[in-house]
Amino acid sequence: MKKTVFAAAVFFAVSFALNAQSYNNITIVDSNFENGNMDGWAPRGDKQEKLEIVTDIKHGGASSLHVFNRSYTWHGPIHSLTDNAVADDIYSISAWIYFKDGPATGAFTFSVEKSFKDTKKDHTYQNVTSFQAKKGEWTEFKTEYTVGADPTQAGIWMYFELPYKEDNLVTPNDKIDFWIDDIKIVKLDPALRPKAEVTIPNLSEKWQNYFDIGTAVSADEVNFSSQQAQLLMKHFTVLVAGNDMKMETVQPKEGAFDWAPAERIIDFAEMTGMRLRWHPLVWHSQNPAWLFQDKANPARAVSKDALNQRLKTYIQTIMRRYRNRIESYDVVNEPLSDTAGLRKGSEGSKYYDILGQEYIDNAFRWAREADPNAQLVINEYGLEGDARKRQEMYNLVKGMKERKVPVDAVGLQMHIDIRTPSVQQIRETIELFASLGVKVLITEMDMSIYTGNSEAKKPASAAILLEQAQRYKDIFAVFREQSQKGNLGDMVVIWGASDNTSWKNDFPVPGRTDAPLLFDGRLQSKPAFWGLVDPSKVKGLK
Ligand code: XIL
Numbered sequence: 001m002k003k004t005v006f007a008a009a010v011f012f013a014v015s016f017a018l019n020a021q022s023y024n025n026i027t028i029v030d031s032n033f034e035n036g037n038m039d040g041w042a043p044r045g046d047k048q049e050k051l052e053i054v055t056d057i058k059h060g061g062a063s064s065l066h067v068f069n070r071s072y073t074w075h076g077p078i079h080s081l082t083d084n085a086v087a088d089d090i091y092s093i094s095a096w097i098y099f100k101d102g103p104a105t106g107a108f109t110f111s112v113e114k115s116f117k118d119t120k121k122d123h124t125y126q127n128v129t130s131f132q133a134k135k136g137e138w139t140e141f142k143t144e145y146t147v148g149a150d151p152t153q154a155g156i157w158m159y160f161e162l163p164y165k166e167d168n169l170v171t172p173n174d175k176i177d178f179w180i181d182d183i184k185i186v187k188l189d190p191a192l193r194p195k196a197e198v199t200i201p202n203l204s205e206k207w208q209n210y211f212d213i214g215t216a217v218s219a220d221e222v223n224f225s226s227q228q229a230q231l232l233m234k235h236f237t238v239l240v241a242g243n244d245m246k247m248e249t250v251q252p253k254e255g256a257f258d259w260a261p262a263e264r265i266i267d268f269a270e271m272t273g274m275r276l277r278w279h280p281l282v283w284h285s286q287n288p289a290w291l292f293q294d295k296a297n298p299a300r301a302v303s304k305d306a307l308n309q310r311l312k313t314y315i316q317t318i319m320r321r322y323r324n325r326i327e328s329y330d331v332v333n334e335p336l337s338d339t340a341g342l343r344k345g346s347e348g349s350k351y352y353d354i355l356g357q358e359y360i361d362n363a364f365r366w367a368r369e370a371d372p373n374a375q376l377v378i379n380e381y382g383l384e385g386d387a388r389k390r391q392e393m394y395n396l397v398k399g400m401k402e403r404k405v406p407v408d409a410v411g412l413q414m415h416i417d418i419r420t421p422s423v424q425q426i427r428e429t430i431e432l433f434a435s436l437g438v439k440v441l442i443t444e445m446d447m448s449i450y451t452g453n454s455e456a457k458k459p460a461s462a463a464i465l466l467e468q469a470q471r472y473k474d475i476f477a478v479f480r481e482q483s484q485k486g487n488l489g490d491m492v493v494i495w496g497a498s499d500n501t502s503w504k505n506d507f508p509v510p511g512r513t514d515a516p517l518l519f520d521g522r523l524q525s526k527p528a529f530w531g532l533v534d535p536s537k538v539k540g541l542k
Contacts, residue, residue: 096138277329
């Protein structure tokens with residue numbers, strides 16, 4: 001699983017924004033490297049790495065910036081944002097890149113570094129987007145970056161590097177020289193900022209007789225003064241954290257809980273009358289390293305007893321703290337293998353190897369003990385389209401019920417795409433699990449416009465958006481039907497509100513932009529939204 005702590009704000013409406021001459025865009029950086037001027041660019045590497053202005057290779061004019069003597073992927077030119085960035089500011093960044101050694105196609109990454117008012121706090125590094133360039137050709141790069149609403153942040157820097165690798169994994173191809181020219185960083189006129197539509201119907205209201213509709217957010221999005229927050233408050237009635245409730249954030253060091261990011265979301269939900277889910281308690285990914293290490297000797301694996309104790313403490317500390325406030329928990333997330341049985345060490349999960357299969361039963365029992373009223377969910381992806389995996393989940397939950405393990409619902413993540421799984425497979429999956437006497441909860445729905453990892457980047461054309469709207473509409477019709485049958489839990493959660501925040505940008509394919517949600521990057525309602533609230537508004541919907 002890719003680990004990006006922040007959702008990248010990436011979308012490609014740049015040309016629209018920059019062509020609009022009547023807007024007051026402010027140019028922050030305009031570096032063409034003519035006249036020997038480095039223009040504030042500096043090497044990130046402190047000693048060996050060098051920058052120089054050269055004339056033999058250039059894009060426009062007579063010179064460009066040559067980046068050389070690089071030792072690590074993260075070596076590259078960096079520039080500080082000297083203006084005062086505030087929440088919701090959008091920067092449009094463009095540049096031309098060239099390289100002549102290494103592979104025929106090379107990947108570069110544009111990233112943002114932040115410091116904090118609390119100078120003791122570590123800087124954060126966000127990979128905003130990656131892009132491909134061809135050897136021996138100048139390639140244009142464009143992206144946008146939206147400044148999050150984090151009152152604790154201080155400085156912001158922007159830089160170019162190669163896709164990150166641990167320092168000891170670096171190969172010669174990671175250390176190639178590159179040239180960069182005509183770099184522009186422009187702060188867009190506030191008039192071009194996203195603006196949530198106010199006169200359209202409210203999504204949740206349309207479905208309130210059947211279920212609430214929730215979404216995943218980051219702590220940065222729940223700032224009352226932001227348009228993103230307006231969108232959330234208008235359309236959604238349940239919140240969950242996309243990342244901020246994961247153990248690497250909540251318990252970075254043993255016994256040292258950091259509640260702040262999760263509680264920005266929890267506070268926002270409580271102030272605005274939204275319901276809450278917690279995702280996840282036990283998951284193999286996005287954990288702190290200490291969790292699986294022996295305390296006295298971190299080079300050794302933690303013992304079974306110690307890991308059980310750590311999990312029990314973790315689950316119960318959270319659930320006692322939020323008793324009667326958080327209604328629903330993904331107690332165990334993604335326990336199944338993609339090939340057979342439970343997920344094991346070979347697929348990145350240490351729980352099974354160290355604790356044995358009873359870790360699942362134990363987690364649910366500890367959870368029930370800590371909060372008898374919370375809904376306890378076992379959450380998984382890909383159950384609809386994979387008959388083998390679906391059957392394994394059926395057997396697992398059936399066994400749990402027989403052993404009187406308190407499991408209330410099976411969560412279907414539903415990270416689906418524009419073609420698969422079929423509507424009928426979704427219906428059958430819900431009915432199968434409901435037959436065990438548990439509810440089915442939709443926990444992380446989104447719908448990629450791509451049908452696989454080999455599909456190249458493409459624009460979200462009108463035809464694709466119509467196809468997506470049709471499929472959202474058809475699938476929600478199944479949710480309605482299943483809710484009427486009593487099979488569905490009372491929340492349907494979508495994994496993000498607007499496309500610019502989606503984890504599907506740059507994942508699983510770096511450089512590929514996706515559009516899996518109901519609102520676009522400027523917070524405008526997409527055909528998929530209208531498919532769910534008023535299909536008559538979309539020509540061509542059946
Ligand atoms: C994803 C987040 O959305 C990303 O921002 C992060 O980089 C990786 O995790 N299944 C899950 C979620 O259970 O926790 C994942 O969330 C998406 C897949």
